[in-house]
Amino acid sequence: MGLRRFIVKRVLLTIPILFGVSIVTFGMVHLTPGDPIDVLVSFNPDVGPAEEAALRERYGYDLPVWEQYLRWIGNVLQGDLGPVITRSGVSVNDVIMSRLPETIVLGLFGWVFALVIAIPTGIYAAVNKDDLGDHVSRFVALSGISIPNFWLGLMLILFGALVFNIWPVLPPRKGLLSLDTLWFLVMPGITIGTASASTLMRIMRSSMAEELNKEYVTAARAKGLPERTVILKHVLRNSLISVTTVAAFLTANIVAGSVVVEVVFSWPGLGREFVQAITSREVNLILAITLFTGVALVLANLLADIVYAMLDPRIRYD
């Protein structure tokens, strides 16, 4: 199977990519002044210089950068992402395990929202090119791309919770897949997905408008097929090819967006952890979250390549 070998190859290729990501991140974090010990010490004014040095030695922050990296990567390869130094007794593994599902659910929500909005409106705009509906959708899409997501989030909170009072401000303390939680996720989902939905919608429109000019469309009409079949069977599948490329790239948007959106909506995901980790110089946590982000992006691109092969028989992975 060409496709299976291709997937295995791509998954193996992820390993050097993640090594690269970890080295660059490790180096960059070390360029910033301060480490978790500084943060720890600033909380307890009675800690003396001798104790500070002892702490630093205990966690290995006194070693040269390369040795620190090797120790860290050695532990990671054994499945240990290290301790969270400013929170005693908590390991990075614990944080990831509890926060990752939250972020994945939020990201998927934004994702689904973006696709569900973008594809039908894109089709509509392309089919009714230059009509009023097309112009309206263009205006809405450009607004969606231009509005900063933190502002959109605040507006949604303002209107949903204060003006109309139909939506809770704080995430419910219930199961991740309970109805209350899913209802809460609507607003952050819209916030995180709006920019992507707008971009995807424009791509969908232009790629479909281009496909509509091709001769196979006239040929399909000349076969007497209903317009619905012509659009949804013949044109759509061809148009989705370029949408897939962009959709894979936009995963980065969603991941980056989750940082801001989780803070605005007090959503207990990895994005909010990431902000806290940076302020408290938690090197281990920063590295772990960056690595997971890298994995997410690589997986998104892999998924896009698989979808390509399903959409377009001319693409062969040998």
Add this chain to the structure above:
Amino acid sequence: MALVEINDLTVNFYTEEGVVRAVDDLSYTIERGEKFGVVGESGAGKSVTAMSLMRLIEDPGQIESGEILFKGEDLLEMSEERVRSIRGNEIAMIFQDAQTALNPVYTVGEQISEVIRHHLDYGEREAKERTIRLLDEVGIPEAEARYSDYPHEFSGGMQQRAVIAMALSCDPDLLIADEPTTALDVTIEAKILDQLEDLADEFDTSIQLITHDLGVIAQVCDRVMVMYGGRPVEKAPVEELYYDPKHPYSVGLMSSIPRIGDTRERLQTIPGTMPDLVDVPTGCSFHPRCPYAEEACTRKDPVLVDPETGHEASGDPGEHAAACLEYTGDLTGGLDYTVEVDGEDPQITPGDQRE
């Protein structure tokens, strides 16, 4: 009753430069089983005529007036749904470039059996069987295995055959072939034309063959219409057009065909290009390029007449008609060219061309 009768068809395109009259007051008929050729340069309105017959003229094009009677019923008056039940079923089209006419992401077999399922209410399996039979009939080897191939796995000639199979899939009464072999090399062209002719005879299908190549017309057609600037300038049975062309434009087209044993150093060409259809010349639209044009040609608009009598053409199939002022006695200099028949091929030599 003729299978197709087109009366006074006018099609306009509303472009930014102005209104283009792509087809101007066009009338012709196609009989059952007849092979009718339409010839002319690019922009003569051939393809627009074909698309009108399918009622597939798209914005900014507009069928302005006229009627298209198919089996006595006006296509232009029908509901969209009724037209759709005719498209691909009773009137089918073979496109110029099979490679672009096939959807790259569906198998060739699926694209053919889809038509059969849609029009003939066949089930999945029966449609597949019929498709395989059709592919076999148009000369695709190992049709059963080829059924699930994608268009890019077919050669150019096979793609064209597949498109022909698609057009024949529902036993159409009329097959519109728009330059069906232009994209192919000459040896395959001859084979496919032969096949098209045989299949049309076998299925008792009428053909409207559109081309810029008089050689293709000669091989396949019974009757031919020469178009220029959206209008017919000459209609004749194929032999008559070949051995006795009456319109200076037909003469020009004939003398620009290269022939084996030709002693001419250069091929004859028709000077100039098709006029800008936004701003059509006054009088005869061919006069700026016509070697025999006189002052009268800039004023008077010629109509199709019987060249022998000068009476307006009756529209009978089989008559020879040309739209040139020569035949209504408006020219003083006459048309000066000779047709020599040497073996099978007529050789046309224009006289001294006046400026």
